[in-house]
Amino acid sequence: MKAIISETYGTPNTLKISEVATPTPKSNEVLIRVHASSLNFGNIVLITGKPLPVRLAFGITKPKYRIPGGDMAGIVETIGANVTRIQVGNEVYGDLSGSGWGAFAEYVAVDEKVLALKPRNHSFAEAAAVPMAATTALQAIRDKGMVRAEQKVLIHGASGGVGTFAVQIAKAFGAEVTAVVSTRNVDIARSLGADHVIDYKTVDFTKDDQTYDVILRVTGSHSISTYNRKLKRNGVFINVGGDSNQMFQTMLNQRGSL
Ligand SMILES: NC(=O)c1ccc[n+]([C@@H]2O[C@H](COP(=O)([O-])OP(=O)(O)OC[C@H]3O[C@@H](n4cnc5c(N)ncnc54)[C@H](OP(=O)(O)O)[C@@H]3O)[C@@H](O)[C@H]2O)c1
Incomplete structure (x- = not known):
C-alpha cells in the first residue's frame, strides 16, 4: 500500500510517499481502508517533534510512529478473531493518536475500541474532521x-x-x-x-x-x-x-x- 512516511523530525517537506506492507490486524484489531484523514495540532507536534518533551512519547531522536495521521474515517476490510463490535463493511471513524497513529496510508490496522460507527448522513471527509x-x-x-x-x-x-x-x-x-x-x-x-x-x-x-x-x-x-x-x-x-x-x-x- 501507499503511505506517507515520517523518518525524521522536521517540516512537512521531510515526509515521503512510499510503498509499505499492508498491516495485518491482530486478534483485537480491524483493518480499515482509509477514505479520509484530517490534520490538526497533534499532527504538527508529531511531525516536528516540538515542543521537545513530546519526544518522550513520540521518539527521542526520530519519530517512532513512521506513518502519521490521527483522525480518520474509512471502511472495515477484515477483522481479527476476537473483534465483537465491528463488522466487515462497517463505515467507521476514530482518533488513532493514542493507538499508534498510521492514518496517512491506504490501510490501517487498529484496535476496535477506538472506533465508532460513522453516521450515514456524514461524508468520510466530514467524519474524519471530528474525533x-x-x-x-x-x-x-x-x-x-x-x-x-x-x-x-x-x-x-x-x-x-x-x-x-x-x-x-x-x-x-x-x-x-x-x-x-x-x-x-x-x-x-x-x-x-x-x-x-x-x-x-x-x-x-x-x-x-x-x-x-x-x-x-x-x-x-x-x-x-x-x-x-x-x-x-x-x-x-x-x-x-x-x-x-x-x-x-x-x-x-x-x-x-x-
Ligand atoms: N485540535 C485538537 O484536536 C486538540 C486536542 C487537544 C488539545 N489541543 C490544543 O488546543 C489548542 C488549540 O488547538 P486548535 O486545534 O483548536 O487550534 P486552531 O484550529 O489553530 O485554532 C486556534 C484558534 O485560536 C485563535 N487565536 C489565535 N490567536 C489568538 C489570540 N491571540 N487570542 C484569541 N484567539 C486566538 C484562532 O482564531 P482567530 O483567528 O479567530 O483568532 C484559531 O481559531 C492547541 O494548543 C492544541 O495543542 C488541540
Missing part, C-alpha cells in the same frame, strides 16, 4: 465544565478546531455562549450559534463587567488571574493546550481544570 478536536471539546464542556442550561460560557479561541466544536456543544447543553475570535472569524462564530461574539482585535473582553460560569481557554494569552477575575463565584476555568507555562499555571490554579 480529536470534538472529543477534546466534549471533555472540556461536558466533563470538566459540567455546563448546564442557562449558564454563561465564554470560549476564548472559538474559531479553531476545538473552539468551533465547543461553541456547538455548549449551545446543545442550553448555555448562553460568548465566543472570542478575531475579525475574520466573527461570522463563523455567529453561524455556529454563539449568542455573543467578541472580536478581540477591537474589544478586550477582560475590561467589561460580565462574569461567566465557565471559561474555556483554547487559545489566548491572558494570565490565569485575569480569567479567574471573569468567573462568577464557583465558576470553572478550563484550559486546553497552550504552552507549557500556561499548562503549569492551570495545574496550580485552584479553580482550573485541564
Whole structure:
C-alpha cells in the first residue's frame, strides 16, 4: 500500500510517499481502508517533534510512529478473531493518536475500541474532521465544565478546531455562549450559534463587567488571574493546550481544570 512516511523530525517537506506492507490486524484489531484523514495540532507536534518533551512519547531522536495521521474515517476490510463490535463493511471513524497513529496510508490496522460507527448522513471527509478536536471539546464542556442550561460560557479561541466544536456543544447543553475570535472569524462564530461574539482585535473582553460560569481557554494569552477575575463565584476555568507555562499555571490554579 501507499503511505506517507515520517523518518525524521522536521517540516512537512521531510515526509515521503512510499510503498509499505499492508498491516495485518491482530486478534483485537480491524483493518480499515482509509477514505479520509484530517490534520490538526497533534499532527504538527508529531511531525516536528516540538515542543521537545513530546519526544518522550513520540521518539527521542526520530519519530517512532513512521506513518502519521490521527483522525480518520474509512471502511472495515477484515477483522481479527476476537473483534465483537465491528463488522466487515462497517463505515467507521476514530482518533488513532493514542493507538499508534498510521492514518496517512491506504490501510490501517487498529484496535476496535477506538472506533465508532460513522453516521450515514456524514461524508468520510466530514467524519474524519471530528474525533480529536470534538472529543477534546466534549471533555472540556461536558466533563470538566459540567455546563448546564442557562449558564454563561465564554470560549476564548472559538474559531479553531476545538473552539468551533465547543461553541456547538455548549449551545446543545442550553448555555448562553460568548465566543472570542478575531475579525475574520466573527461570522463563523455567529453561524455556529454563539449568542455573543467578541472580536478581540477591537474589544478586550477582560475590561467589561460580565462574569461567566465557565471559561474555556483554547487559545489566548491572558494570565490565569485575569480569567479567574471573569468567573462568577464557583465558576470553572478550563484550559486546553497552550504552552507549557500556561499548562503549569492551570495545574496550580485552584479553580482550573485541564
Ligand atoms: N485540535 C485538537 O484536536 C486538540 C486536542 C487537544 C488539545 N489541543 C490544543 O488546543 C489548542 C488549540 O488547538 P486548535 O486545534 O483548536 O487550534 P486552531 O484550529 O489553530 O485554532 C486556534 C484558534 O485560536 C485563535 N487565536 C489565535 N490567536 C489568538 C489570540 N491571540 N487570542 C484569541 N484567539 C486566538 C484562532 O482564531 P482567530 O483567528 O479567530 O483568532 C484559531 O481559531 C492547541 O494548543 C492544541 O495543542 C488541540
